[in-house]
Amino acid sequence: MSTTIPGAARDAETGDEPTARAARSDRTRSEARLGWYLAGPAFVVMLAVTLYPILQAFYDSLFNYKLTAPDDRAFVGLGNYAVILTDPVWWRDFGVTFFIMVVSVLVELVLGFALALVMHRAIKRLRGLLRTAILVPYGIITVVSAFAWFYAFDITSGFVNHWFDWVPGISPDLNWFASQGTSLFVIIASEVWKTTPFISLLLLAGLAQVPGELEEAAKVDGATAWQRFTRVIVPNMKAAIMVAVLFRALDAFRIFDNVFIMTNGANNTEVLSLLAYRTSIGQLQIGMGSAISVLLFLCVIALCFVAIKLFKVDLAGARGEK
Amino acid sequence: MRRRTRPLAVLLAIGVAAPLAACATGESGPPVLTWYINPDNGGQAEIAASCTEEADGEYRIETSLLPRDAAAQREQLVRRLAANDGSIDLMSLDPPFIPEFSGAGFLADVPDDVADETTQDVVQGAIDASTWKDELVAIPFWANTQVLWYRESVAEAAGLDMSEPVTWDEIIEASDDQDTVLAVQGARAESLTVWINALVASAGGEIITDPEAPADELELGLATDAGREAARIVGEIGGSGVGGPGLPNADESASLTVFQGDRGGFMVNWPFVWSSTVGAVDAGSLDEELLDDIGWAPYPQVVEGEDARPPYGGISIGVGAFSAHTDLAYEAVRCIVSPENQAEYFVTNGNPAASTEAYEDPDVQEAYPMYELIRDSLEQAAPRPQTLYYNEVSTGLQQTWHPPAQVDPDSTPETSTDFIVAVLRGERLL
Numbered sequence: 105m106s107t108t109i110p111g112a113a114r115d116a117e118t119g120d121e122p123t124a125r126a127a128r129s130d131r132t133r134s135e136a137r138l139g140w141y142l143a144g145p146a147f148v149v150m151l152a153v154t155l156y157p158i159l160q161a162f163y164d165s166l167f168n169y170k171l172t173a174p175d176d177r178a179f180v181g182l183g184n185y186a187v188i189l190t191d192p193v194w195w196r197d198f199g200v201t202f203f204i205m206v207v208s209v210l211v212e213l214v215l216g217f218a219l220a221l222v223m224h225r226a227i228k229r230l231r232g233l234l235r236t237a238i239l240v241p242y243g244i245i246t247v248v249s250a251f252a253w254f255y256a257f258d259i260t261s262g263f264v265n266h267w268f269d270w271v272p273g274i275s276p277d278l279n280w281f282a283s284q285g286t287s288l289f290v291i292i293a294s295e296v297w298k299t300t301p302f303i304s305l306l307l308l309a310g311l312a313q314v315p316g317e318l319e320e321a322a323k324v325d326g327a328t329a330w331q332r333f334t335r336v337i338v339p340n341m342k343a344a345i346m347v348a349v350l351f352r353a354l355d356a357f358r359i360f361d362n363v364f365i366m367t368n369g370a371n372n373t374e375v376l377s378l379l380a381y382r383t384s385i386g387q388l389q390i391g392m393g394s395a396i397s398v399l400l401f402l403c404v405i406a407l408c409f410v411a412i413k414l415f416k417v418d419l420a421g422a423r424g425e426k
Numbered sequence: 427m428r429r430r431t432r433p434l435a436v437l438l439a440i441g442v443a444a445p446l447a448a449c450a451t452g453e454s455g456p457p458v459l460t461w462y463i464n465p466d467n468g469g470q471a472e473i474a475a476s477c478t479e480e481a482d483g484e485y486r487i488e489t490s491l492l493p494r495d496a497a498a499q500r501e502q503l504v505r506r507l508a509a510n511d512g513s514i515d516l517m518s519l520d521p522p523f524i525p526e527f528s529g530a531g532f533l534a535d536v537p538d539d540v541a542d543e544t545t546q547d548v549v550q551g552a553i554d555a556s557t558w559k560d561e562l563v564a565i566p567f568w569a570n571t572q573v574l575w576y577r578e579s580v581a582e583a584a585g586l587d588m589s590e591p592v593t594w595d596e597i598i599e600a601s602d603d604q605d606t607v608l609a610v611q612g613a614r615a616e617s618l619t620v621w622i623n624a625l626v627a628s629a630g631g632e633i634i635t636d637p638e639a640p641a642d643e644l645e646l647g648l649a650t651d652a653g654r655e656a657a658r659i660v661g662e663i664g665g666s667g668v669g670g671p672g673l674p675n676a677d678e679s680a681s682l683t684v685f686q687g688d689r690g691g692f693m694v695n696w697p698f699v700w701s702s703t704v705g706a707v708d709a710g711s712l713d714e715e716l717l718d719d720i721g722w723a724p725y726p727q728v729v730e731g732e733d734a735r736p737p738y739g740g741i742s743i744g745v746g747a748f749s750a751h752t753d754l755a756y757e758a759v760r761c762i763v764s765p766e767n768q769a770e771y772f773v774t775n776g777n778p779a780a781s782t783e784a785y786e787d788p789d790v791q792e793a794y795p796m797y798e799l800i801r802d803s804l805e806q807a808a809p810r811p812q813t814l815y816y817n818e819v820s821t822g823l824q825q826t827w828h829p830p831a832q833v834d835p836d837s838t839p840e841t842s843t844d845f846i847v848a849v850l851r852g853e854r855l856l
Contacts, residue, residue: 168852171508172530172814193855259672260683282674282829370614370674370828379855385501387817387856388508396855 158401165395171388184395193379194396201375204288205356208295209349215296216303216348223304224311235305242301250365253294257281284372291362291373299355303348310344311337350411354404376400457751459487459758461516462503464741465494469775470518477761485754487516496520496616500817507532507746514746515755516762519564521555521742522810522820528563529814534745534752536562544763549804552780556742558812559638563744565759568768569780570739571803572624572694573796574723580604580691581721591734593727594659597692598668606691607670608663609681614828617677619810619820620737621694622827625656627735627808628728634811634819641815641850646843653839655728657827661838664830674829686712694725696739697800701776701793722796725803735808740780778804821856822846
């Protein structure tokens with residue numbers, strides 16, 4: 105989870121407007137060099153902690169290798185990938201992961217927008233308090249929130265069945281974690297509860313960038329509130345919305361904790377991260393597990409690519425660098 | 427800027443130096459043996475302390491806690507041992523993982539004299555479970571088995587004669603008649619394998635017919651009459667609703683909670699449920715009446731008139747192959763598994779002794795009025811398949827026999843056999 109709030113990075117900019125393609129002066133060159141000196145060590149460390157494991161995982165994925173039988177290690181080429189991609193388990197887990205990602209991001213986007221508008225319009229004095237209050241769920245460790253939701257819905261110790269037994273379909277005998285639909289409902293609800301604050305903060309930063317004059321001008325021209333929202337506010341913060349959706353989608357695709365705690369993959373609720381975990385850590389199949397991890401990594405890259413190329417997400421635009 | 431970085435640098439320096447300083451100290455005194463224990467009520471830590479005292483300066487045992495469920499315990503130990511972790515001197519091992527640990531060379535050889543001494547008067551199931559390829563590779567510490575627990579009022583109302591062993595069909599019918607829950611462990615976890623194994627073994631079959639075979643030649647005994655009979659019982663309890671709405675995620679503690687509740691009737695579970703219920707009554711959270719209403723009987727039969735093969739569990743102590751003090755570690759094991767310690771552990775922690783001698787202890791007999799039943803049940807218990815590939819077999823069973831309501835005697839045994847065989851050949855994901 106490496107995420108930055110757009111706008112926060114703006115202070116770091118020098119404020120110099122880089123003039124297009126002007127001959128680089130000594131000063132800009134030495135500044136660039138200084139930049140490398142400052143960022144270089146961090147860059148090397150990043151390579152060491154991300155690139156090396158990625159390459160190692162790819163290398164391991166070419167072997168049939170079990171940790172408890174290291175002597176039986178054998179090179180199988182892309183065999184592990186063939187097994188995975190022809191296996192219904194992989195595609196089932198892929199479907200579940202994709203479903204959780206789409207539904208939770210959509211719900212979070214709607215709720216997050218509402219919260220962002222509330223925060224944006226709130227009286228100045230309340231704003232700080234409101235932002236803090238909204239951020240509380242996001243500050244809770246995912247495993248802890250997963251346990252809290254699990255015990256709330258659990259059939260023996262939970263209170264949800266008793267509090268909501270007036271809702272049709274909910275009774276004291278309803279076992280939320282016994283079928284796919286209800287399990288996924290709790291998993292997604294917990295996910296939404298926890299990460300909506302994150303998306304709403306990103307959107308709030310976007311809202312703050314919409315020039316007030318535009319809105320006022322629209323108001324003077326007689327635009328309704330809905331028209332101002334759809335024609336003025338949303339188009340002006342498209343970049344912020346797309347960045348929020350992209351960050352959250354990537355995050356949601358790697359969901360692990362909630363599923364691990366609540367169902368551990370039972371009732372067809374297994375997600376790809378859990379499959380990778382069970383294969384590498386549970387069964388100690390380092391080769392097969394690495395192959396799943398590599399495929400998961402490729403999925404995330406593909407998501408990024410689709411978002412940036414097809415939906416034209418402009419990361420720089422969201423930071424106001426244009 | 428400078429004013430800000432100074433304290434930061436100091437903090438950083440402390441952060442780096444403090445752990446290093448901690449490494450430098452603490453190497454004086456007798457050798458420290460680290461015992462990786464499964465969570466209990468503090469009994470193993472007490473045994474470690476008393477054995478340290480008994481060793482009189484020869485060694486010191488320190489305990490280190492493993493995760494709560496058996497699969498996670500195995501994961502942690504295997505990961506460390508695969509990296510040749512020398513800090514693992516002693517470990518509390520769940521029996522089904524012993525072949526895998528032994529096969530991978532993670533366990534130090536047991537000296538003959540220790541093997542002879544620690545298997546004297548020990549129930550056969552415990553010795554079998556600690557043996558791999560005809561050699562004792564771990565030392566039996568405590569041995570567990572399940573019995574049938576029932577509410578006397580419910581059994582009486584259903585007209586069951588509990589002085590004779592009953593069958594699964596009888597208690598299913600009784601639960602249905604009395605509208606009570608038959609509490610079994612239907613969660614997709616190790617406890618489900620425990621149940622399936624007991625059912626298959628009680629029907630006269632076995633899950634794996636040639637446990638020592640290599641992965642691609644392993645043969646399963648599920649697609650047999652015994653396997654189908656086991657599937658019929660699981661499916662009936664799941665499908666008819668007598669297992670209760672919580673069945674698909676009921677583990678041992680969840681079963682106990684249901685059994686103690688208003689709809690409690692029958693339950694198969696380990697003996698810890700007795701000490702746990704007694705403790706809850708003493709603490710005032712449960713009524714004394716409940717305790718008086720609880721009865722116990724041998725594990726239910728699958729085939730009428732044929733003795734059941736109850737589940738076998740427990741803990742054996744393994745000595746890490748990479749330990750620097752294997753001799754001392756085996757000295758420590760001798761102390762840990764002494765019948766007196768086993769009896770004490772049984773009384774205080776609710777985990778039955780592997781040594782038959784411990785059952786003669788008056789404290790055990792007082793704390794566990796059903797001690798004879800437990801001892802007899804241990805003698806009849808069927809261990810789970812002993813194979814290097816236990817994890818694959820067990821997880822494969824859990825994937826295909828869950829949820830219990832969807833287990834079908836006509837298809838589940840075949841499907842699970844095909845699935846597990848394909849997994850073992852590396853053709854399917856688990």
